[in-house]
Amino acid sequence: MKLPGYALLLFALTACFSKIQEVSSHGSHGWQDDRDLETTIERCDTAEAKEADIATQQLVVEKFLSSPDEVDIEANIMIPVCFYVISDDTGKNKLSNGDLQRQLDALNTAYGSSSCCNTTLSWCAPGTCSIKTGIQFAVAKVNANGVLVPGATVRDVSTSGACVFHVVNNVWAYLDSGDEMEMKTALKKGDAKTLDVYFTDLRALGFTFYPWAVTPGSIKDGVVVKASSIPGGTNTRYNEGDTLVHEVGHWLGLSHTFSGGCDISDGIADTPPQGNAYGGCSPATRPDTCPGGGPDPIFNFMDYSLDACMYEFTLGQALAMRACYTYFRRGRWENDIIDLQFGEQSDPFNLIPRERQVFRYMIQGNTTCTISANEGNADMYMNLLSPPSWSSADLCVKSNLGSAESCSTGAFSANEFVQEPTKENETGLFRLLIRTLAGLLRRAFADVEDPAPVPSQSPTQSPVQQWTEPVLLYVGVLAVGSTPVQNASVLCK
Ligand SMILES: *[C@@H]1O[C@H](CO)[C@@H](O)[C@H](O)[C@H]1NC(C)=O
Ligand SMILES: *[C@@H]1O[C@H](CO)[C@@H](O)[C@H](O)[C@H]1NC(C)=O
Ligand SMILES: *[C@@H]1O[C@H](CO)[C@@H](O)[C@H](O)[C@H]1NC(C)=O
Ligand SMILES: *[C@@H]1O[C@H](CO)[C@@H](O)[C@H](O)[C@H]1NC(C)=O
Numbered sequence: 039m040k041l042p043g044y045a046l047l048l049f050a051l052t053a054c055f056s057k058i059q060e061v062s063s064h065g066s067h068g069w070q071d072d073r074d075l076e077t078t079i080e081r082c083d084t085a086e087a088k089e090a091d092i093a094t095q096q097l098v099v100e101k102f103l104s105s106p107d108e109v110d111i112e113a114n115i116m117i118p119v120c121f122y123v124i125s126d127d128t129g130k131n132k133l134s135n136g137d138l139q140r141q142l143d144a145l146n147t148a149y150g151s152s153s154c155c156n157t158t159l160s161w162c163a164p165g166t167c168s169i170k171t172g173i174q175f176a177v178a179k180v181n182a183n184g185v186l187v188p189g190a191t192v193r194d195v196s197t198s199g200a201c202v203f204h205v206v207n208n209v210w211a212y213l214d215s216g217d218e219m220e221m222k223t224a225l226k227k228g229d230a231k232t233l234d235v236y237f238t239d240l241r242a243l244g245f246t247f248y249p250w251a252v253t254p255g256s257i258k259d260g261v262v263v264k265a266s267s268i269p270g271g272t273n274t275r276y277n278e279g280d281t282l283v284h285e286v287g288h289w290l291g292l293s294h295t296f297s298g299g300c301d302i303s304d305g306i307a308d309t310p311p312q313g314n315a316y317g318g319c320s321p322a323t324r325p326d327t328c329p330g331g332g333p334d335p336i337f338n339f340m341d342y343s344l345d346a347c348m349y350e351f352t353l354g355q356a357l358a359m360r361a362c363y364t365y366f367r368r369g370r371w372e373n374d375i376i377d378l379q380f381g382e383q384s385d386p387f388n389l390i391p392r393e394r395q396v397f398r399y400m401i402q403g404n405t406t407c408t409i410s411a412n413e414g415n416a417d418m419y420m421n422l423l424s425p426p427s428w429s430s431a432d433l434c435v436k437s438n439l440g441s442a443e444s445c446s447t448g449a450f451s452a453n454e455f456v457q458e459p460t461k462e463n464e465t466g467l468f469r470l471l472i473r474t475l476a477g478l479l480r481r482a483f484a485d486v487e488d489p490a491p492v493p494s495q496s497p498t499q500s501p502v503q504q505w506t507e508p509v510l511l512y513v514g515v516l517a518v519g520s521t522p523v524q525n526a527s528v529l530c531k
């Protein structure tokens with residue numbers, strides 16, 4: 039089913055996107071005392087989203103919406119999960135498989151259509167429920183050697199082969215930043231598509247990294263939560279498992295609903311703007327910190343409310359999470375190749391971090407390609423005959439392009455270009471051409487970059503000529519860094 043209304047949402051998001059300006063400081067969360075607020079617990083230690091983070095998330099959504107095959111909310115995204123419980127030798131943080139299963143179930147409830155407010159609380163009208171995000175979670179599978187079986191899942195946390203590990207370590211059981219990488223390096227099993235969850239003890243309730251801020255699947259990628267925050271845990275008022283729900287929201291690219299303040303909020307069109315975090319659960323005195331958009335989203339999983347209040351994701355948030363999972367975690371980096379004429383400027387394009395765009399030209403003679411962009415950093419790769427390999431093996435690599443950079447193919451000897459082909463074997467001929475051109479062009483570049491260039495021709499060779507046959511030139515642009523490349527354009531002539 040295609041979602042109608044998404045076009046409108048896109049319009050709203052785009053409007054919002056262009057409105058991004060300075061994000062005001064929101065380090066202090068503006069606690070007020072007249073409500074049932076929690077002031078002693080730090081709810082979340084994930085870095086507050088900055089302007090560039092919100093812009094990245096919005097750009098991913100835009101791209102997702104313009105690829106209609108992906109906007110299929112009926113197709114569940116099933117995310118494999120690995121659990122690591124780190125207790126100490128006194129038994130602190132110890133969780134049973136039953137505890138972990140309840141946490142997994144709470145996660146699935148929150149992201150499914152059965153996430154409703156708790157009817158035992160006076161303010162909850164029965165039947166007040168959230169939307170279905172189309173995202174669900176299942177226990178990942180490891181083989182007999184404890185190695186992840188990519189994409190495979192098992193029935194529950196107690197099934198043999200479940201990616202569930204109970205570890206005793208007195209240092210990691212009180213995690214501080216110095217131990218984080220050591221712990222993750224020792225324990226992590228998951229790949230880019232897998233959610234690794236570490237249950238331990240730490241100052242905040244939990245933390246993670248946006249999917250553009252770390253390389254998905256790298257050691258650092260994953261979610262850390264306080265073991266006592268699981269459903270039925272000992273962390274009073276934060277023990278319905280919503281800490282993990284919230285951190286997974288970040289892991290899937292969501293900001294706090296108040297991250298950007300009243301001006302840009304969280305960059306999601308259908309969450310009301312919110313000036314600062316709400317730390318309680320007293321809906322009768324629900325705040326309204328920003329003009330327009332209605333009262334603050336205190337029921338949203340991405341606010342700072344007590345677990346009792348949290349039960350909601352919006353359609354816009356679901357879309358953003360699906361888009362981020364598709365791009366960053368399923369690795370949809372490579373766009374279709376765009377064919378351009380020699381001398382033709384490309385349409386302006388935007389790339390999210392790690393996204394790639396390849397342009398193809400038919401050229402005949404030394405060609406120079408120039409890229410320009412308003413914002414962000416990109417690397418440019420050039421190759422003849424085949425698309426770039428995105429490595430130093432390519433013919434021209436320019437790293438960290440600033441405002442404008444260029445790369446040239448150089449020239450080569452037509453004599454060497456038409457060396458005797460191997461039989462009537464086209465593959466062989468093709469390979470030979472690549473080898474020959476690659477060798478020549480690499481030499482040409484070495485000459486260009488060498489401060490004391492050697493003469494370009496040896497006396498025994500014929501002089502360098504323009505080549506006689508047209509050749510395919512591929513120009514690849516790769517967004518690097520953690521912010522999008524915006525309004526980029528490529529021109530080869
Ligand atoms: C609903 O609220 C009651 C009372 O606070 C609490 O005991 C119960 O655990 C809550 N239910 C869920 C599913 O969190
Ligand atoms: C190719 O063109 C560029 C830009 O005009 C020039 O700097 C370079 O020297 C040329 N290379 C050769 C080998 O002609
Ligand atoms: C063509 O050449 C390639 C590379 O030299 C070789 O692997 C392949 O077997 C050849 N094919 C035929 C049909 O000769
Ligand atoms: C995008 O770049 C082009 C030049 O490449 C420039 O003319 C245009 O004004 C830029 N657009 C924005 C919105 O910055």
Ligand SMILES: [Zn+2]
Binds near residue numbers: 081284
């Ligand atoms: Zn958070």
